[in-house]
Amino acid sequence: MNRTRDNRSAAESLIFNVSGLLGEPAGSTRDLAISAPPLDFGGDLVQLRDVEGTLRLTRTNRGLLVHGLLTTAIGQTCSRCLRDIEWPVEVDLDEEALPSVDIASGLPVDADAEPDALRLTDHHELDLEEEVRDGILLAEPIAPLCREDCPGLCVVCGEEMASGPHDHPDDEIDPRLEALRGFVDGDSEARNR
Ligand SMILES: [Zn+2]
Ligand SMILES: [Zn+2]
Secondary structure (H helix, E strand, C coil), X not given: CCCCCCCEEEECCCEEECHHHHCCCCCCEEEEEEEECCCCCCCCXXXXXXXXXXXXXXXXXXXXXXXXXXEEEEEEECCCCCCEEEEEEEEEEEEEEECCECCCCCCECCHHHCCCCEECCCCCEEECHHHHHHHHHHHCCCCCCCXXXXXXXXXXXXXXXXXXXXXXXHHHCCHXXXXXXXXXXXXXXXXXX
């Protein structure tokens, strides 16, 4: 076997054919540089960046180990100032993928024995879309902040407090409230008389 063979390859999606690696002895590895376009979350969530990272696939005597860290970013709204923000997400993959057809005989494998196992497709493809999708959904924050100390919005005018300190002198009060204030002043004058 040629041990200097380059075992790196690039993938532009989260589905890749692994039949070559499945034909190699246990312990063989393949490093995959992933750069896959955003997944469709059906409008519930928007992925702003490609899925990037490197995966190491290792042939085991049962199937493949999939190990690596993928990164992307999703769109979120700051829970204090309501600004749109880009939220970085990491998906840590550590999975064993088992064949659904026997690589030597071509016969289907009894998948019922391990119903929860990640399965390669009938065409010896590793499909990580669901794993990555689940990882992104799990990473979605409950109350994201644009920054740790986001001061939020002014309770009087709704302006971002981060845009600078500002106060509200009396002459800025809503004219409708101004009329009310005149009424209150007049009332107290009448009582003091
Ligand atoms: Zn904010
Ligand atoms: Zn204000």
